[in-house]
Amino acid sequence: MSEYYRNKVHSNELIATFDDVLILPGFTDFSPSQVDLSSKLGKYNLNLPIISSAMDTVTEENMAISMALHGGLGVLHRNCSYERQLEMCRIVKRARSFVIDDVATINPNAKVAKAKFMMENYNISGIVVTNDEKKVCGIFTKRDIPFFEQDIKSGAIKDYMTKDVISITPGASREEALKILYDSRKEKLPIIDEDGFLKGLITKKDLAPEFPLASKDEEGHLLCGMALSPRFPESSHSQNLLKEIDKYVDIFFIDVADFFKKDDIEGTVKLMKFLDSDFVLGNIGTYQAAEYLMTKVDFVEERFIGLKVGMGSGSICTTSQQTGVGAPTLFATAHVADAIQDYNPHLSLIADGGFKNPGDLPKAFAVGADLMMSGHFFAGTEESPGFIDTIAGRKVKVYRGMGSKEARTSGYISDRYVEGSKMLTEGVSNYVPYVGDVLGVLATLKEGLANGMIYAGAGSINDMKKVTLGIVSVVGQRETATHDLIGKY
Ligand code: XMP
Numbered sequence: 499m500s501e502y503y504r505n506k507v508h509s510n511e512l513i514a515t516f517d518d519v520l521i522l523p524g525f526t527d528f529s530p531s532q533v534d535l536s537s538k539l540g541k542y543n544l545n546l547p548i549i550s551s552a553m554d555t556v557t558e559e560n561m562a563i564s565m566a567l568h569g570g571l572g573v574l575h576r577n578c579s580y581e582r583q584l585e586m587c588r589i590v591k592r593a594r595s596f597v598i599d600d601v602a603t604i605n606p607n608a609k610v611a612k613a614k615f616m617m618e619n620y621n622i623s624g625i626v627v628t629n630d631e632k633k634v635c636g637i638f639t640k641r642d643i644p645f646f647e648q649d650i651k652s653g654a655i656k657d658y659m660t661k662d663v664i665s666i667t668p669g670a671s672r673e674e675a676l677k678i679l680y681d682s683r684k685e686k687l688p689i690i691d692e693d694g695f696l697k698g699l700i701t702k703k704d705l706a707p708e709f710p711l712a713s714k715d716e717e718g719h720l721l722c723g724m725a726l727s728p729r730f731p732e733s734s735h736s737q738n739l740l741k742e743i744d745k746y747v748d749i750f751f752i753d754v755a756d757f758f759k760k761d762d763i764e765g766t767v768k769l770m771k772f773l774d775s776d777f778v779l780g781n782i783g784t785y786q787a788a789e790y791l792m793t794k795v796d797f798v799e800e801r802f803i804g805l806k807v808g809m810g811s812g813s814i815c816t817t818s819q820q821t822g823v824g825a826p827t828l829f830a831t832a833h834v835a836d837a838i839q840d841y842n843p844h845l846s847l848i849a850d851g852g853f854k855n856p857g858d859l860p861k862a863f864a865v866g867a868d869l870m871m872s873g874h875f876f877a878g879t880e881e882s883p884g885f886i887d888t889i890a891g892r893k894v895k896v897y898r899g900m901g902s903k904e905a906r907t908s909g910y911i912s913d914r915y916v917e918g919s920k921m922l923t924e925g926v927s928n929y930v931p932y933v934g935d936v937l938g939v940l941a942t943l944k945e946g947l948a949n950g951m952i953y954a955g956a957g958s959i960n961d962m963k964k965v966t967l968g969i970v971s972v973v974g975q976r977e978t979a980t981h982d983l984i985g986k987y
Contacts, residue, residue: 515811515826516858517975522966524955533948534958537868539846540749540776540803542721544869545569545711547959548859548943549848551873552576552725552753554905555897559589560881564936566720567594569711573751573871576725577900577910580739583724587746590722594709597689597698597718603628606635606656613638613655624686626696627659633694636661637686665690668697672708675700715748722746723778725753727913728762730769737772744773749803751778755817755901755915755924756809758787763795770798780806781850783825788837792845804846806871807834811852813874814899817915817924827852828865835866835963856946860954863947863962873897875939878930886932893932899925 512518537547546569550557554577557565562572574586592598604613604625613625617640624639636659644653665688666675679687679702689698713721724747731737750773752766757780770777779802782788788805791797808831810817810824818824825833831849838845849867853859853874862870876882877897887894898905901915901924915924933939956962970978 512969513826513829514969515828516852516854516861518969519828519861519967520970520974520978521860521864521950521954522968523953524965526952526955528957530948530952532957533951535944535947535951537846537959539571539778539848539869542713542715542748544571544713544721546940546944547863547867547869547947548940549573549723549869549871550876551850551871552723552751553873553877553898553900554578554908555884555895556873556877556882558883559586559593560883561876561879561936562586562590562722563593563720564881565876566590566713566722567709567711568937568940569713570940571713571721571723571749573723573725575900576727576753577905577908579910580731580736580743584739584743584746587722587724587743591719591746593720594704594712597700598704599698599717601626601688601696601699603696604638604655605629606654606659608655610643610650610653610655610658614643614650626663626688626699627655628696632696634663634665634688634690634696637663637688639686663688663690666700667691672705676705679705721748723749723751726750726769727911728752728754728757728765728769729913730765730772740773744775747775749776749778751806752780753911753914755781756823757782758784758790763791767795767797770801774801776801776803778804778806778846778848780848781809781830782807782834783809783830785833785837788834789841792837792841802845804848804868805834805838806848806850807831808850808852812850812899812925813852813854814897814902814925814928815851816899816926817901820922820924828861831862831867832865838866856943857950859943859947860950860962861967863959864954864965864967866963868959874930875943876936878933879939880932880935887929889929894929895932896927897930898927901925902927 536545548570550561550565550572552573552575554575557572557574562574565572602616602620602622602625604627606627627636627638629635638655638659642658644650664682664684668689668691675687685702687700691697715721731740754762808827811827827849835847838847846868848869848871849862850871853872859870878895884896900911903923904927954965956965
C-alpha cells in the first residue's frame with residue numbers, strides 16, 4: 499500500500515514560526531552592560547544587528563542615514579528610477595561623514611555670481627578658493643557675498659574672500675578639528691597638506707553630535723545598502739547609471755520574493771562580475787536553496803557575503819495566501835543556518851520579515867540568524883517616506899507591501915515576483931500607527947533583545963546561537979500572552 503501522499507501530510511517537519519517557540523532561560527554570568535549586540539555582515543561590523551527593509555514606505559535616504567548612525571543599516575528600496583536611486587545613495591554616503599572628500603572649489607578670478615550660484619544649487623554655505631596650481635589661497639562663504647547686485651555680478655572672488663585660511667593637516671583627529679573650529683569660531687575647516695593642496699573639508703555640522711555606534715565603511719562614511727533587481731539592465735544608459743550607483747553603495751541586496759530561480763541566479767552572477775560592491779542574495783527559504791547557491795553557482799566568492807531568508811511572513815505579505823507557497827522566517831532561518839554551517843560559515847544570515855514583538859528578535863538569533871530585517875517596526879516612524887495622516891484621532895502612516903497593487907503600478911519592480919504576472923497581488927497597503935523617531939523604536943528593540951539575551955544567558959549574538967528553545971503548545975501560547983484580566987479601567 500502506497501503511503502506517499504499521506505506521508506507528505508503527516509511525516510514532514512512542522513513549519514514553526516516565532517509564536518510557536520520559546521527560548522529556555524539560561525545561566526547568566528555577566529552584567530547587562532556586558533551584553534554585546536554587535537554582528538558581522540561580510541567585512542563590516544554592525545553594532546546593532548537590525549536592518550530596515552528595502553521598501554518604498556520604509557527606507558529612503560532619511561531612514562538609511564538614521565539606521566546607520568545608530569549602528570544598524572537601512573537598505574534603500576528600488577521602486578524608482580536609477581537616477582533617484584543614485585540620488586539616494588549619494589546623500590547617504592555624504593551624510594555626516596567626518597571628512598568631505600569631493601569639496602567644491604572656485605578660482606580666485608571667478609565672479610562672485612558663480613560662487614552664489616554654486617552655493618544655491620549645491621546647498622553649501624562655503625567654497626574653498628584654489629589657484630591655477632590647485633593650491634588653496636582662500637575661502638569664500640555666504641557671509642562674504644557683497645550686498646549690491648552689481649558687485650555680485652562683476653566682482654571677483656579674490657576681492658571678497660578670506661585670505662587667512664584656518665586649516666588642519668591630513669590625518670588630524672575629530673577632537674583636534676573640534677578644538678580648532680571652536681577656538682576660531684569657524685564653521686568650516688579645509689584639510690591642507692604641507693604643499694598647500696586641498697585634501698578635504700571638515701564642517702562643524704558633520705562633527706557634532708557624535709554617533710559612536712554608527713555603521714561605517716573603511717573610509718569612515720556611513721555604510722550604504724541598496725536593493726537590486728537580479729536582471730542585468732539592458733540599455734547602456736542604465737548600465738552606466740548602475741555603475742555610478744555602485745560607487746556609493748557598499749552592499750547590494752538582491753531583492754526578489756523567491757531567489758531560487760535559474761534566471762535570477764544567472765542574472766546575479768553577471769551583475770556580480772559587472773559591479774564592485776558586496777552582495778547579499780535572497781530571499782530563500784530552505785536548506786536546499788542555500789546549499790545550491792553555496793555549492794552549485796559560480797558567484798564571485800569574496801563578494802558573496804550573505805543570504806536573506808523568509809518568504810511570506812511579512813506583515814503586509816500575501817504571497818503564501820495567494821500562492822500556497824512560503825517559508826516563515828523562523829523556519830527558513832533554522833534551515834538556511836544549518837546549510838551555512840555545513841558549506842560556508844563565513845556567510846551572514848539575515849532573517850527577514852514577520853517580526854511582531856521585540857521578543858521575536860532573540861528567537862531569530864537562537865535559530866542561527868546574524869542580523870534581522872523589518873519593515874513593520876520602521877514604517878510608522880518619522881524617518882520613513884510619506885506623510886503622517888490621522889484616522890479616528892490617531893496618527894498613522896501608510897505601509898505597503900512591494901507586491902501590493904499600489905507599489906507595483908510604478909512598473910519598476912515587476913521582476914520582484916513572478917514576471918509577467920499582472921493580476922495577482924502578493925501584498926497589501928494599509929496604515930500603521932505613527933511611532934515617533936527611529937531612535938525610540940531602536941531603543942525598544944535593543945532592550946527586548948538585550949533583556950532576552952540576559953534571561954537566556956547569552957552575552958553575544960554568537961552565544962545566542964547556542965541557547966535552547968522548544969515548541970510551545972497552543973495552551974502555552976495562550977498563557978504566554980496576557981490573559982484573565984477584567985479589562986481596562
Ligand atoms: P514585515 O513583517 O517587517 O516584513 O512587514 C517585511 C518584509 O516583507 C517582504 N515583503 C513582501 N513580501 N509581499 C510579500 O510576500 C509583499 O508585498 C512584500 N513587500 C515586502 C520583504 O522581504 C520585507 O523585508
